Amino acid sequence: MYVFTKEVDTEKTFVPEAEIWELLEKTKNPDRKRVLEILDKSLNKNRLEPEEVATLLNVEDPELLEEIFHAARTLKERIYGNRIVLFAPLYIGNDCVNDCVYCGFRTSNKEVYRKTLTFEELRNEVRALVSKGHKRLIVVYGEHPRYSPEFIAETIRIIYETKVGNGEIRRVNVNAAPQTVEGYKIIKEAGIGTFQIFQETYHQPTYKKLHPRGPKSNYAWRLYGLDRAMIAGIDDVGIGALFGLFNWKFEVMGLIYHTIHLEERFGVGPHTISFPRIEPAVGSEISYNPPHKVSDEDFKKLVAIIRLAVPYTGMILTAREPAQLRREVLKMGVSQIDGGSSIGIGSYSQDDPEKVRKSQFILGDNRSLEEVIQDLLKEGYIPSFCTACYRMGRTGEHFMEFAIPGFVKRFCTPNALFTLREYLNDYATEETKRLGYELIQKELERVNNRELVEKYLERIDRGERDVRF
Numbered sequence: 001m002y003v004f005t006k007e008v009d010t011e012k013t014f015v016p017e018a019e020i021w022e023l024l025e026k027t028k029n030p031d032r033k034r035v036l037e038i039l040d041k042s043l044n045k046n047r048l049e050p051e052e053v054a055t056l057l058n059v060e061d062p063e064l065l066e067e068i069f070h071a072a073r074t075l076k077e078r079i080y081g082n083r084i085v086l087f088a089p090l091y092i093g094n095d096c097v098n099d100c101v102y103c104g105f106r107t108s109n110k111e112v113y114r115k116t117l118t119f120e121e122l123r124n125e126v127r128a129l130v131s132k133g134h135k136r137l138i139v140v141y142g143e144h145p146r147y148s149p150e151f152i153a154e155t156i157r158i159i160y161e162t163k164v165g166n167g168e169i170r171r172v173n174v175n176a177a178p179q180t181v182e183g184y185k186i187i188k189e190a191g192i193g194t195f196q197i198f199q200e201t202y203h204q205p206t207y208k209k210l211h212p213r214g215p216k217s218n219y220a221w222r223l224y225g226l227d228r229a230m231i232a233g234i235d236d237v238g239i240g241a242l243f244g245l246f247n248w249k250f251e252v253m254g255l256i257y258h259t260i261h262l263e264e265r266f267g268v269g270p271h272t273i274s275f276p277r278i279e280p281a282v283g284s285e286i287s288y289n290p291p292h293k294v295s296d297e298d299f300k301k302l303v304a305i306i307r308l309a310v311p312y313t314g315m316i317l318t319a320r321e322p323a324q325l326r327r328e329v330l331k332m333g334v335s336q337i338d339g340g341s342s343i344g345i346g347s348y349s350q351d352d353p354e355k356v357r358k359s360q361f362i363l364g365d366n367r368s369l370e371e372v373i374q375d376l377l378k379e380g381y382i383p384s385f386c387t388a389c390y391r392m393g394r395t396g397e398h399f400m401e402f403a404i405p406g407f408v409k410r411f412c413t414p415n416a417l418f419t420l421r422e423y424l425n426d427y428a429t430e431e432t433k434r435l436g437y438e439l440i441q442k443e444l445e446r447v448n449n450r451e452l453v454e455k456y457l458e459r460i461d462r463g464e465r466d467v468r469f
């Protein structure tokens with residue numbers, strides 16, 4: 001019944017297209033009482049059903065829409081507090097055998113420069129990232145036989161081994177092609193965090209049209225890619241859709257059905273949900289003119305609805321989006337953002353005038369990590385580089401944050417403060433230090449177990465690193 005080999009059942013899906021259209025039709029013009037009931041259900045930490053999500057997607061009334069935004073902000077504050085986890089994307093190579101029409105890396109694109117980092121270049125990239133203060137990466141690979149599971153595992157090992165002064169990468173998440181169960185096991189051995197696969201579009205006819213060649217043209221192989229990861233023992237998986245390829249309401253419904261499928265089959269939903277909007281890519285006509293362009297207003301709405309629909313999941317907002325929009329959308333329930341991102345292959349360690357031609361798309365937010373951190377501090381967020389749960393064997397951390405009362409106060413906030421203190425002491429300018437120390441002082445007023453937290457902070461000030469609860 002499930003799809004594990006590339007040869008069989010390319011049409012298989014748990015995303016019921018007809019049912020989705022029916023639900024979206026049936027729930028048009030929702031009444032206020034019903035919408036408020038649904039928001040209430042979500043605020044009580046329940047995952048929403050497809051019919052409920054469709055109802056929220058159909059809200060147009062500005063006042064009701066404000067209720068949705070308000071509920072998303074409340075849910076975020078209530079469950080996750082004011083931490084924002086920071087990471088950086090690291091592109092390892094852009095060779096690709098697929099031909100996805102919206103992507104700069106596609107095999108038929110002659111305008112992109114092909115490049116795969118040598119292991120020495122990889123070390124240089126990691127050194128550059130660590131020297132800025134990064135602790136968490138998402139590593140990205142095209143789909144190509146040279147990026148075998150063994151190669152991916154080796155690059156991850158190199159990343160963990162590469163240290164500079166007090167700094168090191170403590171968690172590597174992976175965004176790569178769907179693997180076989182055996183392949184995932186090899187990659188897992190290297191000690192990865194989350195394995196991400198984005199379905200791009202959940203709408204099969206559109207998927208077929210946009211993925212004309214290569215292994216990615218098999219919808220089901222990709223759709224069940226994270227099932228195989230789970231079977232291989234990778235508990236943290238990330239799903240996502242590329243918004244702009246098809247009707248955005250349909251894609252949100254696809255993400256919900258994917259979530260439900262993982263819950264039903266494995267007893268645990270996705271660790272993270274991503275919702276990138278398509279951005280211009282060198283040599284891709286469609287990327288400049290997406291067929292279903294999502295407006296900023298709809299984007300905010302979809303982020304808020306995903307937050308409410310799956311209250312336990314982490315939500316990732318990337319530097320594809322411009323800084324101002326990122327500031328606004330953060331409030332809707334985002335838990336992770338990237339900072340100081342550079343996606344031209346090899347461009348962290350070297351200024352490269354051709355970096356755009358080595359990139360998958362063009363970034364919207366080019367602020368440095370320090371600028372992003374300053375901004376977060378000014379807005380009252382705690383920038384966090386915490387990787388504690390993953391390293392203490394507490395996987396499924398978003399689920400714990402969500403499910404265990406007091407977990408955020410007991411673990412996440414102190415750990416966020418410890419990693420912020422490390423950052424301030426090792427990498428920050430005087431201005432950032434001032435803002436950061438002030439925020440830590442303010443947060444100390446409300447942490448549990450203040451004495452112990454202060455002791456740990458003193459240990460960091462004395463030079464100890466990687467202290468955590």
Ligand code: SF4
Nearest residue numbers: 386388389397411412
């Ligand atoms: S303590 Fe765990 S759940 Fe909380 S931020 Fe750190 S890693 Fe995430």
